[in-house]
Each structure stands twice: as C-alpha cells, then as structure tokens.
Amino acid sequence: MRExxxxxITGMGVVSPIGNTVAALWDSVVAGQCGIxxxxxxxxxxxxxxxxxxxxDLDLSLYLDNKEERRMDRYSxxxxxxxxxxxxxxxxxxxxxxxxxEERIRWGxxxxxxxxxxxxxxxxxxxxxxxxxxxxxxxxxxxxxxxxGAAHVAIRYGLHGICTCAVTACASAANAIGDAxxxxxxxxxxxxxxxxxxxxxxxxxxxxxxxLKALTSEEDPARASIPFDQERSGFVMGEGAGALVLESLTxxxxxxxxIYAEVxxxxxxxxxxxxxxxxxxxxxxxxCMQMALDDAGITDSSEVDYINAHGxxxxxxxxxxxxxxxxxxxxxxxxESAGCLKVSSSKSMTGHLLGxxxxxxxIITVKxxxxxxxxxxxxxxxxxxxxxxDVVPGKGYAHPVHTAxxxxxxxxxxxxxxxxxxxx
Numbered sequence: 507m508r509e510x511x512x513x514x515i516t517g518m519g520v521v522s523p524i525g526n527t528v529a530a531l532w533d534s535v536v537a538g539q540c541g542i543x544x545x546x547x548x549x550x551x552x553x554x555x556x557x558x559x560x561x562x563d564l565d566l567s568l569y570l571d572n573k574e575e576r577r578m579d580r581y582s583x584x585x586x587x588x589x590x591x592x593x594x595x596x597x598x599x600x601x602x603x604x605x606x607x608e609e610r611i612r613w614g615x616x617x618x619x620x621x622x623x624x625x626x627x628x629x630x631x632x633x634x635x636x637x638x639x640x641x642x643x644x645x646x647x648x649x650x651x652x653x654x655g656a657a658h659v660a661i662r663y664g665l666h667g668i669c670t671c672a673v674t675a676c677a678s679a680a681n682a683i684g685d686a687x688x689x690x691x692x693x694x695x696x697x698x699x700x701x702x703x704x705x706x707x708x709x710x711x712x713x714x715x716x717x718l719k720a721l722t723s724e725e726d727p728a729r730a731s732i733p734f735d736q737e738r739s740g741f742v743m744g745e746g747a748g749a750l751v752l753e754s755l756t757x758x759x760x761x762x763x764x765i766y767a768e769v770x771x772x773x774x775x776x777x778x779x780x781x782x783x784x785x786x787x788x789x790x791x792x793x794c795m796q797m798a799l800d801d802a803g804i805t806d807s808s809e810v811d812y813i814n815a816h817g818x819x820x821x822x823x824x825x826x827x828x829x830x831x832x833x834x835x836x837x838x839x840x841x842e843s844a845g846c847l848k849v850s851s852s853k854s855m856t857g858h859l860l861g862x863x864x865x866x867x868x869i870i871t872v873k874x875x876x877x878x879x880x881x882x883x884x885x886x887x888x889x890x891x892x893x894x895x896d897v898v899p900g901k902g903y904a905h906p907v908h909t910a911x912x913x914x915x916x917x918x919x920x921x922x923x924x925x926x927x928x929x930x
Contacts (some may be wrong), residue, residue, distance in 0.1 A: 513690045514929060515766045516758050517598070517751030518869050519591025521584045521703075523559035523744050523856050527591060531866070532873045535855065538884045538901055542727045542742050542857050548709050554723045555716050557730050558707050559744030559857030577645050578658065579623030584747035584862070585655030585703035586662065589617065592699060592749040593663060597763050601664035614667035614695050615660040616686045617749070618678035618702035620861030620916070622652030624711050655703045655747075667695050673861070675916030676816070678702050679748060680864035684772035684922055686752045696757040701865035703747035712743060718782070720820065728885050731858075733817035733851035734824050734897045736890035741818040744857030748865025750872075767872045770909070770927040771802025777919030783822055788830025790921050795834045795911060798923035804909070807835045810847065812880060812910040814871045815897075817851025818858055825892040827913065832894075841896040848905065850883040850898040864914035868924060871912045875928040880905045 518528050523541030525531035534541070544550070545558045561584065566575055569587040578586070593599075601610065626649040630642040648654055653671035660669045668689060672681035679702025686700035706712075715721045722740035724730040731742040758765055775797065777790035784791065799807065816827055831849060832839045839847045852867050859866055870881055879902055886899040912924045 510691050511693060512755035513687045513752055513769045514755050514758050515750050515769065515872060516753055516763045517592040517596025518766065518872065519588040519595060519749045520747065520866055520869055521561055521564055521587050522746040522859070522866050523561060526561065526564045528869060531869065535852070535870055535873070535881045536879065536902060538855070538882050540727055540855055540884060542730055545707070547707050553712070555712055555721045556725050557727060557742055559742060560707060561746050577649065579626045579649040580705040581619055581623060581703045582649070582655045582658050584705060584745070585617050586658050588701060588703065588747035588749035589659040589699055592751050596751040597761065598663065598751070600662060605664055607666055610664045611666045612696040613665045614689070614698040615656050615665045615669045616672065616682040616698055616700040617656035617659055618672040618682040618861050619652040619655055619704055620673060620675045620678045621704060621706045621711070623650035624706045625708050626650045628708050628710050659699060665699065668698070674920035675918055676858065676860055676863055677914040677916035677920040677922045678861035678864070680912070680914035680922035680924060681774065683750060683752070683769070683865065683868060683924060684774060687769040687772050690752055690754050697751065697753035699749055700752055701747065701749035702862040704860040704862040705745040706860060707743055707745050715743060722819065731819045731854050732885050733815065733819045733854050733883055734828070734890060734893040734895065735886050736888040738819045738821060738824060741820055741853065742857035744859040745862070746859050746866060747862050748869050750865065750868060765929045767875050768927045768929050769924065771798045771925035773797030773801060773923040775921045777921065779919050782917050784826040784915060784919070786826070788826040788833065790919060791827055791830035791913065791915055792833040794921035795830065795913070795923045798911065798925050802925040804925070808838050810909050810911055811907045812874060813847065813849045814867050814881065814910065814912045815849050815851045816913045816915045817853050817883070819853060823915065827915070828893040828895055839895055841894060846896050848880050848898055849895045850881050852881055854884045854886070864912065864922065868912050868926065871910050871926050874907045875910060875926060878904060878907055880907065
C-alpha cells in the first residue's frame with residue numbers, strides 16, 4: 507500500500523470585501539473591519555435588500571489585459587486575480603512558449619464556483635430580447651459556465667493535470683481544497699491550485715436569495731451580518747475569490763519554498779435532508795467534523811484550538827452548527843470552561859461569498875495558525891442560548907492556534923470540514 511503524502515500550503519491569494527491581497531485581508535481581520543456597505547452595483551431604491559459585501563478598488567490590470575478581461579465574467583476575473591497572487595506567492599511562473607506538456611502534467615487546478623457567470627446571463631438575456639438571441643455575444647457560453655474560472659487559470663499556468671470545478675453551493679471551494687488534498691495525498695498529483703470564485707451581486711441573484719428569505723433586509727451594516735447573535739435575520743451576500751497552492755511536502759521541499767500550513771484532514775458528508783435547511787441538531791455537520799478529525803488522526807478533540815465556522819447569520823445554520831460543534835466536542839465547547847474551544851465566523855466581516863467563501867475562510871484560518879491570533883466575530887451583541895459557544899465576540903486577540911477546523915455547508919446538504927495544522 508502506497509504511503510500517504512503530507513500535503514502543505516505554499517501560496518495564497520485573495521480578492522474580498524475586506525482586502526484584495528492576503529496581507530490586506532489579514533490586516534482587516536485583525537482590526538475587525540466590516541466590509542459590508544450599501545450596494546453600488548445597481549439601484550436598490552425599490553429593493554428589500556440594500557447591503558452587500560462588494561469587492562472594491564481591485565486593479566484588474568495587474569492580472570489581465572483588456573482583451574482577456576472582455577472575455578471573462580466577473581467571477582472568472584476574480585479567480586484569475588486570486589490565482590496569480592497565489593502562484594506568485596508560491597514562486598511559480600507562467601510557462602514559457604514551447605514548455606513541454608509533460609513538465610506540468612502532475613500540476614492541476616481545482617477552482618470552484620457555486621453559480622458561475624450570473625452577471626453575463628442577465629446581460630445577454632437582455633441583449634437577446636432587444637436584438638434577437640442569435641446576436642448574443644459569442645463569448646456568452648464561455649463567460650457563463652462555472653468551470654471557466656478553473657480553465658482560465660489552467661491555461662495561464664500550463665496546468666496539464668486534473669482541472670475541475672466543484673459546484674456544491676456554499677461548500678464549493680472547500681470541496682475543491684479537500685479534493686486537491688486527497689489527490690495529492692494519494693499520489694495522483696504533486697501540486698494543485700485550489701479555491702473558489704463568485705460574483706452573484708446582480709439584480710437577479712440578489713432577488714432570488716431575497717425571495718428565498720435567506721438574506722437580511724437590515725440596513726445597518728453593524729447589525730446585518732451578525733453570526734450567532736440572537737437578533738440575526740439572514741445572511742449578507744458577498745463576492746470575491748480565494749486561491750491556495752497545495753502540494754506534497756516532498757515536492758515543496760524539492761522546490762525549496764516556504765510552507766504556510768499543513769492540510770491534515772478532510773471530511774465530507776451530505777445531509778440528504780432538504781434543499782436549503784440543515785439537518786436538525788446538525789447531525790450531518792457533526793458527522794462531517796468527526797470524519798475530518800478521524801482523517802487527521804485526531805483522537806483527542808481538545809487538540810483543536812479554533813474553528814472557523816460556516817456561521818452565516820441565519821437562524822437555522824448558526825443554531826444547527828452550534829449543536830453540531832457541541833455534539834463533537836462535548837464539554838470542551840462549553841464557553842464557561844477554562845481553555846474552551848474558540849469558534850468564530852469571518853462572515854461577520856466579509857458577508858457570505860457563496861462558492862468562494864470556504865477558500866477565503868481557509869486563508870484566514872491559515873493566517874490564524876501562522877500569526878497565533880483568533881479572528882473575531884464582529885458586531886456580536888446579544889447572546890443566543892441556542893449558540894452557546896465562545897464566538898470570540900467583538901475583537902480578535904493573540905492565542906495559541908496549532909490545529910484548526912474550517913467548516914463549510916451548502917444548500918442541498920453539502921458539508922465539508924478541513925483540518926489545518928501549523929508547520930513549525
């Protein structure tokens with residue numbers, strides 16, 4: 507039986523409502539900065555939802571020329587921007603002309619998206635109605651399909667190994683990272699760029715989630731995305747992308763590159779219960795976390811110092827996720843106990859980035875390991891007995907973080923937990 511490879515993270519890149527580089531993102535996390543603000547992409551005068559976590563001040567000319575940009579939906583642009591940052595961070599250059607196909611056959615790309623090019627769909631639908639559907643853009647399909655973010659990254663870097671796009675709603679990027687971890691661990695690849703990208707801040711996208719009653723209509727940014735708070739009333743839509751370079755420890759050592767952290771385990775389950783609601787008491791999520799701990803060889807749950815929760819700010823998710831954490835961690839999750847488990851939600855700062863959320867949150871978790879700092883759940887005010895956890899309220903602070911989980915749960919019952927561990 508082949509010995510499993512240790513999988514490490516050697517590069518990271520991000521586009522988000524609180525920073526368009528990893529350094530800027532982390533500075534915002536430490537400061538407890540809120541990236542939620544009034545929507546500027548379209549007129550919200552007659553709309554119930556007024557707030558979102560928009561990406562701002564992103565200079566796409568750093569990553570794309572004008573021709574490339576015209577041929578991509580916004581989500582693909584974000585995917586490329588985050589990927590370029592991550593690859594540069596990992597010391598990987600774009601291949602030169604004539605580079606042999608075989609050189610990067612064991613390098614892959616798994617860039618997820620939960621929705622894909624929704625903005626393009628809306629624009630081309632209107633164009634078709636006005637001018638005839640045979641006159642829509644010839645790039646309509648290539649801009650729209652969800653796998654194209656991964657394809658653009660693979661083309662740019664000559665990644666001739668596996669190239670896929672996981673589509674599991676809000677768990678998409680976590681599935682991509684988990685799949686990449688397993689591919690490398692099992693010896694099928696040496697290096698994979700993994701993550702997710704999303705940009706569904708459009709009239710139709712926001713209208714769909716509003717009609718579903720998933721979004722908050724709160725107009726105060728400080729009381730809109732408030733995970734685990736008793737007054738939470740729905741999530742705030744965000745957008746962005748996160749990319750991580752995963753590779754085998756052997757391969758990373760051969761390249762002589764820095765190592766941020768280890769991907770030590772992964773759990774994946776499905777509630778198989780409801781199209782939008784989680785299983786009562788978080789049964790599926792608990793099984794997912796336990797599976798991840800088992801995969802990482804963790805038999806004492808107190809080894810886990812921190813959980814970056816899915817924490818959407820919806821009534822059902824936060825209470826069910828809290829129940830799942832208590833089911834797995836028992837008294838260690840009791841906030842009244844000394845040295846208890848710490849759990850926080852980055853979505854209090856970024857909003858919910860849908861298919862990109864897990865990648866950005868994995869990056870925040872890696873930085874927590876690297877900096878020995880607990881990211882906060884900002885704007886938390888009113889405790890909810892159904893969410894009885896230490897949610898690192900208000901401000902983050904220095905604290906030992908050696909092993910952490912990152913939870914991601916998606917519509918359809920998709921659950922993914924990643925185990926991340928510091929490398930010293």
